[in-house]
Amino acid sequence: MVKLAYKLMELVALSLGLPADRFHGFFKDQTSYIRLNHYNPYPSPSPSPHLALGLGIHQDSGVLTILNEDDVGGLEVKRKTDGEWVQVKSTPDAYIINIGDNTQVWTNDEYESVEHREVVNSERERFSIAFFLHASSYTMVEPLEELTSEQNPAKNRAYSWGKFIAHKKWSDFQKLSVENVQISHLTDFRISK
């Protein structure tokens, strides 16, 4: 997984005219992990099936996510152009690659992380496995200087990855009864939209 994730970040670097190993230094003491997700079906008949979210609206805050899922489906991404929720076709024999907030910041929005959620159905349980490529906790995340200029100024302030994660965990914990507890706090660091 780690090797595949590095390869993908090499492609991101090359696509932006950067050396292939441009991102490697961020992963010396990486905080990556794998999560196994299990979504139970909602009880049927349900009074409000549209509220049956397995995982609320969020953006992945790390570098990138490599996701494998079974054939049940339920992942939805928010289309930026019109805000519509679009179903992602279930692809058990492939990986779904999700760009995370760190990559958006590093590339100064050349790559964008996308809002997504997981809806459950009334018939079948669903399993997915997500590998999250995360930087070393002492990483300062900020737009790469090669990608910023006077004409294209930085769109985000620098922030500490370790402090960000600590803040996110703490505030998720505080807001356990609130919808969308996982929503990204990246906006705190935003300079312009």
Ligand SMILES: O=C(O)CCC(=O)C(=O)O
């Ligand atoms: O299970 C899924 O399809 C999505 C999981 C996800 O978005 C996450 O774990 O961050």
Ligand SMILES: [Fe+2]
């Ligand atoms: Fe996610």
